Each structure stands twice: as structure tokens, then as C-alpha cells.
Amino acid sequence: MNYRELYNSKLKTPSEAAQVVKSGDWVDFGCYQGFPTLFDEALAARKAELEDVKVRALLITKPLQIAEQDPDAEHFTYNSWHMIGYERKLSDRGLCKFIPMVFRNLPDYYRRFLTVNVAVMGVTPMDEHGYFNMSMSNSHARAVFDVADIIILEVNEKLPFVHGLENTIHISEVDMVIEGEHEGLTEFPSIVAGPVEEQIAESIVDRMTNGACIQLGVGGMPDAIGKLIAESELKDLGIHTELLVNAYLDMHKAGKITNLNKHDIMRGKSVFSIAHGTKELFDWVSDNPSMCCAPINYVNDLSVIGEIDNFVSINSCIAVDLFGQISAESAGTRHISGTGGQLDFLTAGFKNPRAQSFIALPSTYTDKKGNLHSNIKPTFTGGDIITDPRSQAYTMVTEYGIENLAGASVWERAEKLINLAHPDFREELIESAKKVNVWRQSNKR
Known part of the structure; x- marks a missing residue:
């Protein structure tokens, strides 16, 4: 024909x-x-x-x-x-x-x-x-x-x-x-991370080992992690992610990406569903046999992710409440992004005992008037969309440390999350925890 x-x-x-x-x-x-x-x-x-x-x-x-x-x-x-x-x-x-x-x-x-x-x-x-x-x-x-x-x-x-x-x-x-003429492709440069994001990135990268297969979200946090990994001693890393972002290019240029530890799940291939970044990233994926752009029902499939040894998932959120509910897509009723694959990767993170799933956020944000607010909330009451239910909350990270919420009771969660909060808000959060009956009186103050 x-x-x-x-x-x-x-x-x-x-x-x-x-x-x-x-x-x-x-x-x-x-x-x-x-x-x-x-x-x-x-x-x-x-x-x-x-x-x-x-x-x-x-x-x-x-x-x-x-x-x-x-x-x-x-x-x-x-x-x-x-x-x-x-x-x-x-x-x-x-x-x-x-x-x-x-x-x-x-x-x-x-x-x-x-x-x-x-x-x-x-x-x-x-x-x-x-x-x-x-x-x-x-x-x-x-x-x-x-x-x-x-x-x-x-x-x-x-x-x-x-x-x-x-x-x-x-x-x-x-x-x-x-057919017709098109403008150049939209580019997204790397975001320069601040000291808080760099501190959070250090905490996460310290828990990673050689051969890890990495999923990253988008934003300043993954960019900070990519640069830190590029400068680290980690090696033989893999890619299995819904979004291929600039952070992976940093790792690739430093010789960290081989995908050799993925065994039966696309060994030697960097698997993603959408590429999001700069022209240099687009040039990297162009006609590159080591790349595999796959449909999202494969990339985010729980059984596929669960078979990847040493899988590490790293995503961000907007806020978390003392019950461990995670909001990653709205600020009150104002919509910001979407669920994306965060819930997929949290769910899959439990399937393999060597997998790790991190949700990272700065402990505070500053509003337009210069006022400081905690990103760890007593409860969500302003119409915030819950992206990850408390039953699937896993490892939370702020600049004040890392806490695993999996299997923790309501009072344990409250204590762990308050430990991750900015010190200026901890006493206030303790009082709020008492009011909603998730504070154990014998907890240390």
C-alpha cells in the first residue's frame, strides 16, 4: 500500500x-x-x-x-x-x-x-x-x-x-x-531549590542505596534531589516514573543512570509516560533506545511497580493534618494540580518490602503579607481535597526529619507529625490535638 x-x-x-x-x-x-x-x-x-x-x-x-x-x-x-x-x-x-x-x-x-x-x-x-x-x-x-x-x-x-x-x-x-507551522516546544527549566528543600533532599538521599529505581514528582524538591544524587556516591540507578523531569538528566549526565538493577521490569530502559523539562531533556529522549515512553496504566500499574526491587518514590504535597491525611492538589477549594500518580506510588510502595515512599513538604509557608503558617494542620476544614487517605500515608519528610506513619495509631501520628512541624507551631498543634482527641496525655511535650 x-x-x-x-x-x-x-x-x-x-x-x-x-x-x-x-x-x-x-x-x-x-x-x-x-x-x-x-x-x-x-x-x-x-x-x-x-x-x-x-x-x-x-x-x-x-x-x-x-x-x-x-x-x-x-x-x-x-x-x-x-x-x-x-x-x-x-x-x-x-x-x-x-x-x-x-x-x-x-x-x-x-x-x-x-x-x-x-x-x-x-x-x-x-x-x-x-x-x-x-x-x-x-x-x-x-x-x-x-x-x-x-x-x-x-x-x-x-x-x-x-x-x-x-x-x-x-x-x-x-x-x-x-499540517502547519508550530512554535518551539514549551520548556520548563529546573527550579532553584532553597535551603529547606535542600535539607529535605539530603534526608531522603541519605536513605537511598545503590541500584535504587527512582520515581520523582515535579518541582523544586525533585530538582534538588536530582542534583544531590548527581553529586553523591550512588550508582546503577534506574528510572520508572510518570514524569521524566530535569532531575533525571542531572543524574544521567553524572553517570548515575544504568537501569541495570531492574531485572525483569524493562532492564536497561528508563520508563516514563510524559517528559517535562528543557530542550536538553527532549534531545536526550529523542530516538534514544534506552528510553521507553509508555501508557500510564503500565507505568503506574501497582503490580509492575511492586516487582521493581529497591523502588524509591518521592513526591510533594501542600499540607498534611494531624490524622495523616495528605492534600497535594488544592489549597482550600482553590485547585492547584491533581492527584497524578502520587496515590498510585504510595499504594505500590507497600507491595515490595524494600520499596520506600516519601511525601515531602516544607514545614511552613509564608503568605503574601509575610505571615508564617504551618503546613501541618490540626484538621482540614477549608474544603481542602484529600489526595492520600490517612490509611495510605507512609513516610513524611520536612526539614525537621523523617517519620513513618504506616501502622501508627492516631495519637502516634499526631506525635510524629508534630515532631516534623516548625517549633513555633508545636505547642499550638498539641493543644489542637487534645481538642480532637488524638493526643495521649503521657506524650512528652
Whole structure:
């Protein structure tokens, strides 16, 4: 078969492709670097013709025209599985609605429960065999394609080819193809860690051993950990993570990453679902056989993670209460991010006795007026979203130490968490613990 002829027969302008969307449709966009900018612009231009069009995506970094051109959300409703900075601002304006989820289950949500009338994702140019590559944004893409009524691919000439699992789609499966000029890929530089993050990073890295397979979240904490590991004596480390971030590049450049201790779980491969960082990181993953960009139901699968020896999971949160409930996605009712894979990796961390799961947070934050507040709360009462239930709380870390909450009673948790709090707030937290009946009177003050 002549795949180029088939390709040309399906080639449309963005405006032509956008005509397939009808009022009431559910439309799915590719996430992160797979966001279809040309189609988004063309669909936004049709707003006067449409109503009640619902769009799903996550990790959108560039201006979303269906939202920006419809500031009262009269025609489009944008829904995100996981927010980052730009989407958070949309949410503050009422233009982004969050969809609760457990990340490992996301592909099954589509295959079992969700309707996709139109799926549109950014991909690499087609190869000689008729395949497009999802590049660095695998996540749940294959599941969306599996259930979509109409599949539209937006060819982004800037996207690198990335090896992986279920990271391709064939021209024979596609209804339409869009071409056009794209801006450069969105880059995220490393965050310069402060002394508190560096202190927390030191506590965690001190507990790591050679051959560890590492999962990191995103932010200043993982960047601090990556730099510290790069300077450490640790060796033969592995990667199995939903987000491949700049911290891993630091480890790689220092010769720390070999993936040789992963045995039967992708030995020799760095496994991830989405790459998030700088151009240097993108260049590292481009056509690199040691990389494997896989769907999230594989990367975050509990049985897969549970089989990885010496697995170390490191994530951050916003706050924790004295019961051990962990909030990592909202500040009160203001949505910040999402559940992501944090709960997946906490759950999987119990499966292997050599695994470690850390949740890190600075003990305090300073508000805009300069007032200091504790990130360890007596209780969550302001509408904060609980990401990790107290029954699955594991090892908590602040600049004041490390405490394991697994199996601890309510009074033990209160004592352990107060030990992690800033000294200025400990007496206040003890009094609060007494009021909610989780303080043992014989505890040392």
C-alpha cells in the first residue's frame, strides 16, 4: 500500500477538520507537548456556531483558544485531568474544571465509561511505514484513540520521535491529518531549590542505596534531589516514573543512570509516560533506545511497580493534618494540580518490602503579607481535597526529619507529625490535638 497517498487523501486544513465538531460533543485534546494548537485555534473560531462542546485534556501550557476566545464559557467547557500553572489560572477565572481521577485508571475510564466524539492530538510526522509517534506525551492517548468516533492527528514538526509502548498510531486508523507551522516546544527549566528543600533532599538521599529505581514528582524538591544524587556516591540507578523531569538528566549526565538493577521490569530502559523539562531533556529522549515512553496504566500499574526491587518514590504535597491525611492538589477549594500518580506510588510502595515512599513538604509557608503558617494542620476544614487517605500515608519528610506513619495509631501520628512541624507551631498543634482527641496525655511535650 502507498501510505503517502493514503496520507494525502486524509489531509485537511485545520478549519476543515474543525467542522466535524458538533454542539454537545466531547472532544479530547492531546496533553502537554501533544496539545493541538492549530486545531484549537480553528475550533475556537467556530464558537458562534457551537454550544455545549466539552473538551478534555491535561498539562496544557500554551494559551487555550477555546477558553481565551470564550471568556464566559458560553460555547466551550474545558476540563482538565491534572492542572499545571496555566490551567490553574484558567481555573481561577472559571474556565477550567477539574476531573478527579486515579492516574493508573485513566485509560480504563475511557475504555469503560467515557464518550469521545472527536480526538485530536499532536504527533510526529509519519514514517515510511505509515506510523505516527506520540513523542513525549503517551499517557492515555491510545485509550482515547480506541474509543474515539473520529481521530484527527495534528503533525507537529518540532516533536521528537521517542521509543516506547503503545506510542504509535497508523495512518489507516486515522480520519484526518492536519499540517502547519508550530512554535518551539514549551520548556520548563529546573527550579532553584532553597535551603529547606535542600535539607529535605539530603534526608531522603541519605536513605537511598545503590541500584535504587527512582520515581520523582515535579518541582523544586525533585530538582534538588536530582542534583544531590548527581553529586553523591550512588550508582546503577534506574528510572520508572510518570514524569521524566530535569532531575533525571542531572543524574544521567553524572553517570548515575544504568537501569541495570531492574531485572525483569524493562532492564536497561528508563520508563516514563510524559517528559517535562528543557530542550536538553527532549534531545536526550529523542530516538534514544534506552528510553521507553509508555501508557500510564503500565507505568503506574501497582503490580509492575511492586516487582521493581529497591523502588524509591518521592513526591510533594501542600499540607498534611494531624490524622495523616495528605492534600497535594488544592489549597482550600482553590485547585492547584491533581492527584497524578502520587496515590498510585504510595499504594505500590507497600507491595515490595524494600520499596520506600516519601511525601515531602516544607514545614511552613509564608503568605503574601509575610505571615508564617504551618503546613501541618490540626484538621482540614477549608474544603481542602484529600489526595492520600490517612490509611495510605507512609513516610513524611520536612526539614525537621523523617517519620513513618504506616501502622501508627492516631495519637502516634499526631506525635510524629508534630515532631516534623516548625517549633513555633508545636505547642499550638498539641493543644489542637487534645481538642480532637488524638493526643495521649503521657506524650512528652
